[in-house]
Amino acid sequence: MSKATRATEALRKAGIAFTLHRYEYDPDSPRIGLAAAEALGEPPCRVLKTLMAEVDGRPVCALIPSDSEVSMKKLAAAFGGKSARMLPPPEAEKLTGYHVGGISPFGQRRAVPSLVEATALSEPHLFVNGGQRGLQLRLAPADLLRALGGRAESLTG
Template sequence: MAKGTRATAALDKAGIAHGLHGYDYSAEVDSKGLAAAQALGIDPARMFKTLMAWVDKQPLIAVIPSDRRLSLKKLAARCGGKHAQLMEVSEAEKRSGYKVGGISPFAQQRPASIVFADDVQQHGTVYINAGQRGLLLDLAPADALRFLQAQLADICED
């Protein structure tokens, strides 16, 4: 396991407190976020996954709890668009600079607007991918939102 990534280096440079947690990553599971939560013994609602999307041809990063599903319709409406779709794996990896299963919203190669599911405010700390498969960071939601200049919205399916 690496001691850090571009994401953790950016947080360190900004002076944002965070922890690092390694786990055995498996590409074979259906929900990598739920598998990570189980491996670490944490509530899946505190494990947030990073999804790369397009809203009318504009790139967007959506960060939602691992036990929820993204509503593309809500995402498009929240961003003032008409259509939203998830990026293809190759495009998500190219834009973020991370491999799928390890995409972090922090320190992406090609930054984009970020929207967090408003559920994030319910927790004292949340777990988010640290930019490497099998490596998560935990931090206060307010710190993540401020650092990323992210918006909050109801973007999950009901």
């Protein structure tokens, strides 16, 4: 596994502090984010899953705790739209340049608007995918928002 990915390079270039955490990726896991949290020994609320979606036909990125489900209604409203849908895996991979299970919100082929679930910001640190299956990045919630140029919204429920 490479030590550098487009995600880690994007964070380094932006001056964002993070640490790398590797774990054994299970491609057969039905819930990849929960499996990552368990492998890292972290509560699922600290390990965010990167979801690629469309709101009114425009691609967006949402980061939510791995033990949560996104509300399409809230997602659409948060991005000022009327309807939202998850991108099928092949579309998400083409858009981001990453493989499902290794999609990072950083260093995507095409930058898209991003939101973080607001409840996650109360955690002392968060984990997000580092651009490879089995690689997570640990960073402070404020640094996550700064690196994404995003904001926090209620997206689950």
